[in-house]
Amino acid sequence: MSRLFAPAASALRPVVLWGLAGASLLVLSIVFGITVGETPLPLSRVLAVLANNLWNAGHAVDPIDAGIIWSYRVPRTLVAAACGAGLALSGVVLQAIVRNPLADPYLLGVSAGAGTGAVAVTILGLGSGLVGMSAGAFAGASLSFLLVVLLARAAGGGSPQLVLAGIAGSQLFNALTSFLITKSANAEQARGITYWLLGNLSGIRWPDVSLAIPAALAGLVACLWFARALDAFSFGASSAASLGIAVRRVQVILIGATTLMTATMVSLVGSIGFVGLVIPHAMRFMVGPRHYRLVPAAALAGAVFLIAADVTSRVLIPSQVVPIGVVTALVGAPGFALILIRNRRRA
Amino acid sequence: MKLSASDLGWCAGGRAIVDGVSLDIVPGETFGLVGPNGSGKSTLLRLLAGLMPRARGRVLLDDVPMEGMSRRDIARRVAFVEQMADTSEALTVRDAVELGRTPWLSALSPFGYEDRRIVTEAMDAAGMGHMEDHAWATLSGGERQRVHIARALAQRPRLLMLDEPTNHLDIHHQLSLLRLVSKLRVTVIMALHDLNQAMNCDRLGVMEQGRLVACGAPGDVLSPELVASIFRVHVTALTDPADNSTVFRFHSLEDRR
Numbered sequence: 209m210s211r212l213f214a215p216a217a218s219a220l221r222p223v224v225l226w227g228l229a230g231a232s233l234l235v236l237s238i239v240f241g242i243t244v245g246e247t248p249l250p251l252s253r254v255l256a257v258l259a260n261n262l263w264n265a266g267h268a269v270d271p272i273d274a275g276i277i278w279s280y281r282v283p284r285t286l287v288a289a290a291c292g293a294g295l296a297l298s299g300v301v302l303q304a305i306v307r308n309p310l311a312d313p314y315l316l317g318v319s320a321g322a323g324t325g326a327v328a329v330t331i332l333g334l335g336s337g338l339v340g341m342s343a344g345a346f347a348g349a350s351l352s353f354l355l356v357v358l359l360a361r362a363a364g365g366g367s368p369q370l371v372l373a374g375i376a377g378s379q380l381f382n383a384l385t386s387f388l389i390t391k392s393a394n395a396e397q398a399r400g401i402t403y404w405l406l407g408n409l410s411g412i413r414w415p416d417v418s419l420a421i422p423a424a425l426a427g428l429v430a431c432l433w434f435a436r437a438l439d440a441f442s443f444g445a446s447s448a449a450s451l452g453i454a455v456r457r458v459q460v461i462l463i464g465a466t467t468l469m470t471a472t473m474v475s476l477v478g479s480i481g482f483v484g485l486v487i488p489h490a491m492r493f494m495v496g497p498r499h500y501r502l503v504p505a506a507a508l509a510g511a512v513f514l515i516a517a518d519v520t521s522r523v524l525i526p527s528q529v530v531p532i533g534v535v536t537a538l539v540g541a542p543g544f545a546l547i548l549i550r551n552r553r554r555a
Numbered sequence: 556m557k558l559s560a561s562d563l564g565w566c567a568g569g570r571a572i573v574d575g576v577s578l579d580i581v582p583g584e585t586f587g588l589v590g591p592n593g594s595g596k597s598t599l600l601r602l603l604a605g606l607m608p609r610a611r612g613r614v615l616l617d618d619v620p621m622e623g624m625s626r627r628d629i630a631r632r633v634a635f636v637e638q639m640a641d642t643s644e645a646l647t648v649r650d651a652v653e654l655g656r657t658p659w660l661s662a663l664s665p666f667g668y669e670d671r672r673i674v675t676e677a678m679d680a681a682g683m684g685h686m687e688d689h690a691w692a693t694l695s696g697g698e699r700q701r702v703h704i705a706r707a708l709a710q711r712p713r714l715l716m717l718d719e720p721t722n723h724l725d726i727h728h729q730l731s732l733l734r735l736v737s738k739l740r741v742t743v744i745m746a747l748h749d750l751n752q753a754m755n756c757d758r759l760g761v762m763e764q765g766r767l768v769a770c771g772a773p774g775d776v777l778s779p780e781l782v783a784s785i786f787r788v789h790v791t792a793l794t795d796p797a798d799n800s801t802v803f804r805f806h807s808l809e810d811r812r
């Protein structure tokens with residue numbers, strides 16, 4: 209019997225070790241994200257507040273500090289982590305399924321469509337509150353992705369066509385968003401929306417957490433479940449089919465999960481570029497192309513990266529918040545350039 | 556594994572690419588498919604593997620209609636090596652061969668020791684065992700072809716479909732591949748261009764413009780008249796003194812005018 213179980217146990221050990229290491233890194237990043245900010249708060253106070261709220265530890269803390277930490281910084285950091293993970297996973301899935309190293313929700317117009325949907329709901333008052341906005345974002349994201357894929361297919365269906373169609377889709381939906389804003393929003397709404405579209409986490413509260421974390425977790429579970437299917441797409445969809453993958457079903461489920469994650473994240477924090485593009489490639493470089501490693505690595509790295517980007521956006525200019533999309537672009541654009549150069553060398 | 560196909564057809568651009576092909580494959584045989592470029596060999600193989608959308612006709616695997624089977628069930632029986640399949644992922648040889656285990660695995664039954672053993676065996680059989688850590692991008696055309704064949708072997712199929720498997724291979728690897736294929740205890744359907752290699756199949760089918768125009772024992776099918784009309788070459792049959800087997804030599808029809 210022990211011979212039977214030994215291989216399983218030894219195969220499990222690295223999973224457990226890496227899982228623990230990853231979880232510790234994530235927790236450390238979250239504590240870091242909560243601690244650093246405009247108002248300097250000592251780590252001991254942050255830990256005391258966390259302990260008070262998580263298991264009623266009963267430490268004496270200034271209620272203002274406790275409020276800042278528990279009502280603002282904790283949800284903000286958690287949403288940053290969920291968004292980073294969700295966007296990075298979306299990139300991993302899209303790159304594998306459309307077999308294009310440049311695929312990510314931002315470049316393929318999914319984020320732009322989600323933005324249009326969310327803005328339409330807000331301005332036209334089609335629905336109400338968080339869920340209405342997310343639903344609008346989901347509808348917009350699905351519509352734009354569908355249009356981009358159809359356009360790419362009509363144009364011949366190659367890799368360059370998909371990227372070009374994605375650019376067209378992004379432009380179209382960004383224009384629609386601007387049109388909606390100019391037509392229907394008052395000046396104050398317009399400024400708020402524009403600011404939010406650049407990526408902004410300052411309005412995040414606890415209800416947002418209960419949307420972001422389930423969306424990211426659902427996406428992570430879907431990606432892990434289909435990790436082998438994603439591998440099987442390496443040599444193309446037809447080769448995946450001959451390896452026993454129900455290609456159409458896997459595509460629909462995974463692209464649905466991607467759209468859901470992107471739409472949720474965009475409706476919460478606006479559209480944040482480059483995470484879905486740069487993180488998956490950086491992780492391919494570090495852990496290789498196999499998805500059972502790539503998926504968790506990208507989710508973790510995306511979460512840590514967006515927490516760091518959020519912290520940077522808060523402390524970069526004293527007493528001013530730089531939109532987080534600006535920070536990710538400042539880091540991401542050079543990363544993107546590296547990917548382009550690396551790809552040329554391989555081709 | 557037994558395969559019977561009836562009235563297979565596939566159209567593209569208003570043209571019949573494969574037209575009314577019916578075929579019965581006997582368990583254990585090695586069936587060769589020959590025909591000029593564009594005659595529909597690859598398309599027919601893909602139809603037989605159930606990989607074509609909008610296909611006409613039906614395929615039975617061991618008397619079970621393929622349309623009722625899940626992709627995974629098909630992939631546990633049938634492995635397919637495409638004519639050209641490439642990747643931009645930085646996979647190693649072992650990674651690529653491991654893909655062959657996909658139909659046997661799920662999230663609940665992960666890759667185990669038995670799978671590892673099968674993958675190693677498949678790499679060795681295809682002569683790629685010594686290169687298992689090499690990156691896909693660094694492999695030569697023939698090495699890639701052998702990785703694909705190893706991947707198909709790792710799938711442990713009962714029917715192996717190969718589209719021009721000897722393409723890109725040097726003469727040593729061509730012969731060892733054909734020997735390997737003939738020794739496998741599985742049914743094989745393969746498209747070939749080399750008529751001398753095709754002579755070693757148990758049976759041959761000849762494709763021309765989407766139709767199966769001849770089918771039978773290689774010696775009967777590849778008559779000088781048929782070769783002249785289908786392949787537009789003149790052929791002389793020689794006898795190899797080493798083993799008394801028939802060898803073809805080809806001459807361009809123009810040379811004889």
Ligand SMILES: Nc1ncnc2c1ncn2[C@@H]1O[C@H](COP(=O)(O)OP(=O)(O)OP(=O)(O)O)[C@@H](O)[C@H]1O
Nearest residue numbers: 567568572590591592593594595596597598599638
């Ligand atoms: N998707 C498609 N759309 C249009 N035409 C196609 C398509 N696929 C194949 N064809 C055409 O069908 C014909 C048969 O193609 P197929 O690849 O089956 O030939 P083949 O016998 O395998 O040729 P080769 O010896 O060159 O490999 C070709 O003329 C090809 O141009």
Ligand SMILES: [Mg+2]
Nearest residue numbers: 596597638718
């Ligand atoms: Mg062919």
